[in-house]
Amino acid sequence: MKTSKPRRGRAKSGLLPELMAAHRKRTLLIRLVSLVLGAATIGQAVLLAEAVQRVFVEKAAPAALLFTFAALLVVMAVRTLLAHANGQIGLRIAADAKKELRARLLRTLAANPLLAARQGQTGGKVSLALDAVDEADGYFSQYTPKMIEASIIPLLILIAVFVVHVPSGLILLFTAPFIPLFMALIGIQTKHKSEEKFEQLAAFSGTFLDSLQGLVTLKLFGRAKRQQQEIERSSLSYRDATMDILRVAFTNTFALETIVMLGIGIVALELALQLVVFQTMQFHAAFLVLLLVPEFYNLLKNMGTAFHGGRTSLGAIRNIEVALAANGTGAAPTGAGGGSGAAALDTSMPGAAKINGDADAAAGTSHGQQPGALPPLIELRGLSFDYGQDAFSLHAGSLEIEPGMQIAIAGKSGSGKTTLLHLIAGLLPPSSGEVRIAGRELTRINEDDWFRRVSYITQHPYIFAGTVADNIAIGADRDVSREEIVQAGEAAGLSALAAELEHGYDTVVGDGGRGLSGGEKQRLALARAFLKRPSVLLFDEPTVGLDLHTERVLMRAIAELSRQATVITIAHRLHTIRQADRILFMEQGRLMGSGSHDELLHTLPAYAQMIDIQRKGVTA
Numbered sequence: 001m002k003t004s005k006p007r008r009g010r011a012k013s014g015l016l017p018e019l020m021a022a023h024r025k026r027t028l029l030i031r032l033v034s035l036v037l038g039a040a041t042i043g044q045a046v047l048l049a050e051a052v053q054r055v056f057v058e059k060a061a062p063a064a065l066l067f068t069f070a071a072l073l074v075v076m077a078v079r080t081l082l083a084h085a086n087g088q089i090g091l092r093i094a095a096d097a098k099k100e101l102r103a104r105l106l107r108t109l110a111a112n113p114l115l116a117a118r119q120g121q122t123g124g125k126v127s128l129a130l131d132a133v134d135e136a137d138g139y140f141s142q143y144t145p146k147m148i149e150a151s152i153i154p155l156l157i158l159i160a161v162f163v164v165h166v167p168s169g170l171i172l173l174f175t176a177p178f179i180p181l182f183m184a185l186i187g188i189q190t191k192h193k194s195e196e197k198f199e200q201l202a203a204f205s206g207t208f209l210d211s212l213q214g215l216v217t218l219k220l221f222g223r224a225k226r227q228q229q230e231i232e233r234s235s236l237s238y239r240d241a242t243m244d245i246l247r248v249a250f251t252n253t254f255a256l257e258t259i260v261m262l263g264i265g266i267v268a269l270e271l272a273l274q275l276v277v278f279q280t281m282q283f284h285a286a287f288l289v290l291l292l293v294p295e296f297y298n299l300l301k302n303m304g305t306a307f308h309g310g311r312t313s314l315g316a317i318r319n320i321e322v323a324l325a326a327n328g329t330g331a332a333p334t335g336a337g338g339g340s341g342a343a344a345l346d347t348s349m350p351g352a353a354k355i356n357g358d359a360d361a362a363a364g365t366s367h368g369q370q371p372g373a374l375p376p377l378i379e380l381r382g383l384s385f386d387y388g389q390d391a392f393s394l395h396a397g398s399l400e401i402e403p404g405m406q407i408a409i410a411g412k413s414g415s416g417k418t419t420l421l422h423l424i425a426g427l428l429p430p431s432s433g434e435v436r437i438a439g440r441e442l443t444r445i446n447e448d449d450w451f452r453r454v455s456y457i458t459q460h461p462y463i464f465a466g467t468v469a470d471n472i473a474i475g476a477d478r479d480v481s482r483e484e485i486v487q488a489g490e491a492a493g494l495s496a497l498a499a500e501l502e503h504g505y506d507t508v509v510g511d512g513g514r515g516l517s518g519g520e521k522q523r524l525a526l527a528r529a530f531l532k533r534p535s536v537l538l539f540d541e542p543t544v545g546l547d548l549h550t551e552r553v554l555m556r557a558i559a560e561l562s563r564q565a566t567v568i569t570i571a572h573r574l575h576t577i578r579q580a581d582r583i584l585f586m587e588q589g590r591l592m593g594s595g596s597h598d599e600l601l602h603t604l605p606a607y608a609q610m611i612d613i614q615r616k617g618v619t620a
């Protein structure tokens with residue numbers, strides 16, 4: 001599995017053609033409308049030239065021109081309506097494409113919430129889903145219709161001009177290519193600058209949100225000032241990138257206007273010479289050409305402006321594509337592995353937790369498990385995982401965890417304990433090998449079914465804004481009575497806390513409410529588990545900071561839950577390690593051995609050494 005950021009070059013194929021393919025009918029409609037629009041433009045010029053010729057040259061009576069004027073009005077109305085229609089079709093394409101882009105982004109992030117949450121900054125992702133997708137709008141609503149119009153209507157006008165007056169047609173033919181040529185030159189520059197702008201914006205949003213979220217920590221560590229400078233630097237970079245784009249846009253407009261002005265001027269001069277000096281041309285024909293030429297250049301100029309906007313949008317789309325590839329590469333597994341997190345969130349969590357992608361939310365809070373369901377046999381087969389090229393890799397190999405066993409995963413910090421637990425929970429997809437639950441590959445098991453059997457209590461359970469009772473009952477797919485909540489709270493050792501709180505179980509906690517300590521949060525997560533009665537309990541034992549009482553309460557609650565469940569604990573305390581039926585000892589991503597405490601003491605020197613260090617730590 002590769003989670004490293006893909007190089008830009010790789011994102012060449014795919015997203016845009018795919019999005020456009022879904023709108024083939026609409027783009028065909030724009031082509032047809034453009035064709036009629038071209039005919040209407042020429043028709044309008046012909047009728048206008050006719051009217052002027054008759055009124056001013058032939059001095060015809062206005063009554064004789066009624067039909068011409070009426071036709072002119074109709075053609076003008078049709079032209080306006082068709083131009084509007086093209087705009088509307090473009091807007092519809094844009095709306096659908098943006099919806100699809102956002103849906104894809106969310107799907108990709110949700111497909112593997114754990115990886116997505118770990119990579120990059122939240123603010124950057126928000127900026128991508130909101131700003132970059134909005135910026136992509138221009139490609140569909142402006143660039144596409146204008147480009148189609150510009151590829152059809154000027155051609156029709158050119159043919160009309162050639163029919164009327166060949167030398168004027170030749171001037172158009174030779175000056176027109178300067179516009180696309182110039183556009184191509186600045187277009188390349190604009191796209192790079194646009195990509196840069198989005199990177200700067202994402203960085204700025206990310207830095208800003210991270211700083212807000214970690215404000216207390218930043219202050220505590222005296223880093224607020226430095227962070228302020230970082231935000232300032234980040235915002236200035238974004239400003240510079242935006243100004244660069246504007247500079248290119250102004251240069252673009254200036255250059256286009258100059259080319260158009262020169263083009264029209266040359267044709268007008270040529271017509272004047274033919275008409276007045278050489279007298280080789282009729283007024284009617286000259287006037288018709290003079291009406292058509294600005295239309296011709298204006299369309300090309302519009303194309304230039306749309307092209308600039310389109311390139312900016314392309315930069316945004318490219319960034320979205322890179323993000324989709326980065327989060328999607330190997331990270332879009334099926335079934336309970338990986339993809340499961342998202343589905344579990346969907347079925348079990350209120351909005352706050354859904355967005356957070358928290359492991360407790362994903363695996364530990366869905367209700368509906370029938371109490372008494374038997375724990376399954378868990379098998380690891382040739383299991384390995386890596387976080388990307390040259391990143392940490394885990395090789396757990398093969399082993400069986402009998403139903404109802406108490407397993408401790410032990411090892412130094414960074415040895416891969418959490419990664420292994422996430423693989424067993426189905427929150428990470430294996431790079432190779434598999435996790436089997438009761439003989440079935442985890443990735444093939446319906447994620448809802450699997451998560452209904454599992455509770456995962458991390459060191460920092462997610463507490464959303466709501467009452468203690470709501471937090472216990474969170475994600476229940478059945479109605480939970482007050483009594484059940486209180487019982488679960490009691491079993492998890494929360495009654496003393498509830499008694500202390502002003503409104504008991506109705507006290508608002510979490511975001512904006514009363515803060516909870518680490519131990520209290522874990523007890524709350526345990527209360528959720530008591531309601532759920534999982535058959536597999538995954539527990540990340542707190543490393544530090546629990547008082548003896550809380551520790552006892554937690555241990556008692558876990559022991560109670562373990563009566564009907566296989567318990568897999570990331571164990572830090574000697575006591576927990578020793579008590580386990582089986583210990584999985586990890587070192588540098590490898591499962592070095594598994595067995596009882598005594599077995600490992602005799603067979604694994606690294607384990608004996610770790611225990612020795614722990615003992616000394618305890619007695620010191």
Ligand SMILES: Nc1ncnc2c1ncn2[C@@H]1O[C@H](COP(=O)(O)OP(=O)(O)OP(=O)(O)O)[C@@H](O)[C@H]1O
Nearest residue numbers: 115118387391392412413414415416417418419420
């Ligand atoms: N998303 C990630 N991308 C890349 N590397 C990661 C990612 N998450 C964890 N790692 C790395 O994987 C290694 C194992 O991490 P893991 O959290 O599994 O270890 P651990 O044994 O649980 O550590 P601790 O006891 O300190 O929690 C670490 O080196 C960590 O930096």
